Amino acid sequence: MNTHKIALLDGDGIGPEIMAEAVKILNLVAERNQVNFKLESGAFGATAYFSHGNSFPDETKALCDSADAILKGPIGLSHEDSKKIPVDMQPERGALLPLRRRYDTFANFRPVYLPKDIAHFSPLKAEVIGDGIDFIIIRELVGGLYFGNKETGVTESGKRFVTESLEYDEDQIARIARVAFETAQKRQGVLHNIHKSNVLKSSVLWNEVMEEVGRDFPDVQIRHILVDAAATYLCLNPGQFDVMVMENMFGDILSDQGGGILGSLGLMPSACMGPNKAYYEPSHGSAPDIAGQKIANPYSMIGSVAMMLEMSFGMDSEARNVWQAMQSVFAQGFSTPDLSKPESDVKMISTDGFGDLVAEELSKL
Numbered sequence: 092m093n094t095h096k097i098a099l100l101d102g103d104g105i106g107p108e109i110m111a112e113a114v115k116i117l118n119l120v121a122e123r124n125q126v127n128f129k130l131e132s133g134a135f136g137a138t139a140y141f142s143h144g145n146s147f148p149d150e151t152k153a154l155c156d157s158a159d160a161i162l163k164g165p166i167g168l169s170h171e172d173s174k175k176i177p178v179d180m181q182p183e184r185g186a187l188l189p190l191r192r193r194y195d196t197f198a199n200f201r202p203v204y205l206p207k208d209i210a211h212f213s214p215l216k217a218e219v220i221g222d223g224i225d226f227i228i229i230r231e232l233v234g235g236l237y238f239g240n241k242e243t244g245v246t247e248s249g250k251r252f253v254t255e256s257l258e259y260d261e262d263q264i265a266r267i268a269r270v271a272f273e274t275a276q277k278r279q280g281v282l283h284n285i286h287k288s289n290v291l292k293s294s295v296l297w298n299e300v301m302e303e304v305g306r307d308f309p310d311v312q313i314r315h316i317l318v319d320a321a322a323t324y325l326c327l328n329p330g331q332f333d334v335m336v337m338e339n340m341f342g343d344i345l346s347d348q349g350g351g352i353l354g355s356l357g358l359m360p361s362a363c364m365g366p367n368k369a370y371y372e373p374s375h376g377s378a379p380d381i382a383g384q385k386i387a388n389p390y391s392m393i394g395s396v397a398m399m400l401e402m403s404f405g406m407d408s409e410a411r412n413v414w415q416a417m418q419s420v421f422a423q424g425f426s427t428p429d430l431s432k433p434e435s436d437v438k439m440i441s442t443d444g445f446g447d448l449v450a451e452e453l454s455k456l
């Protein structure tokens with residue numbers, strides 16, 4: 092029997108609530124497929140800072156090092172509560188970015204997907220959505236402003252200043268470009284490259300390298316779009332996109348907009364792939380506004396499990412079953428409150444209610 096060790100990092104806020112549903116599905120998948128998932132939890136995030144004095148404790152690093160894949164819940168605190176932790180130890184800077192750096196998870200896949208029969212979840216009009224929304228954002232995850240040089244200080248005239256640099260070299264751009272072209276090749280053969288080369292020199296180099304790598308993929312058409320215009324097109328005509336590639340911060344912002352056009356960030360899973368290790372997490376945050384209420388949508392977390400099954404364990408057909416099970420739950424008129432307008436006739440369910448129904452549907456497949 093195949094054994095895969097999976098590190099579970101619950102994280103903060105709604106993290107433990109949605110992780111419980113992901114574990115429910117992982118256990119069912121193990122049962123159905125004669126595969127053994129060795130699940131081990133590690134402290135990570137603000138919770139870990141308060142319990143261990145470190146938001147990414149050494150024992151969690153060791154656990155992740157020894158795991159075949161990592162499943163991570165969202166981390167972070169509300170704006171006010173964040174102030175209880177020193178800036179550099181806050182879980183975003185103290186845990187999440189170090190996790191990405193440790194495993195060099197440069198390729199972040201953020202699917203934005205809403206089939207036609209549940210298109211009513213979207214705030215966009217039916218005529219804008221057409222046959223549904225289906226594209227993928229490929230976000231470079233370990234470069235750019237997030238990881239560039241930073242300096243803070245006080246000028247000679249006593250003014251506080253900060254400098255942060257947006258850094259990329261051609262190798263960093265080429266490797267994400269290859270991932271994006273390969274993905275486009277497997278899908279519709281069109282790659283939208285999102286950039287800001289009218290201002291940023293980093294985008295000038297980015298575009299040059301994109302074109303160079305593109306020569307190895309003559310069957311993929313590359314289309315360059317400025318990031319500000321891309322934000323508009325996502326609302327006015329999302330159907331034109333199939334695969335989008337962009338640098339780290341553009342990808343952070345446009346992927347949340349992706350969640351917006353679906354109707355909820357709760358519909359946004361993701362995969363973060365490095366050369367030797369991958370981790371999987373929802374694209375959204377810890378949702379402090381709804382934490383503890385058992386109303387968070389676990390789709391993003393269960394979808395991250397589906398991505399793990401496919402991308403880390405080669406269990407493609409079971410991954411498809413998990414997606415299908417979630418879509419069946421929606422198709423029967425159920426949803427968590429994030430997707431339901433009070434006047435709609437959606438049958439409102441809790442976080443664990445959604446997980447139970449997904450498990451039930453999966454058992455039928």
Ligand code: NAD
Pocket residue numbers: 105109164165166167168169183187355356357358372373374375376377378379380381386387388389391429
């Ligand atoms: P957020 O993504 O946590 O929440 C934005 C909105 O989306 C909220 O209204 C929230 O209730 C809703 N939402 C998000 N996920 C949902 C789900 N699964 N079901 C239903 N509704 C959902 O963004 P924020 O409030 O700006 O950030 C909160 C914290 O999360 C911050 O500390 C931030 O740094 C952190 N964060 C972490 C990650 C991560 O771990 N990868 C990602 C983004 C933000």
Ligand code: IPM
Pocket residue numbers: 167183187188343374375
């Ligand atoms: C995300 C988050 C992170 C990012 C933060 C929490 C560091 O917003 O995964 O999208 O900006 O990358």
Ligand code: MN
Pocket residue numbers: 343344347374
């Ligand atoms: Mn984000």
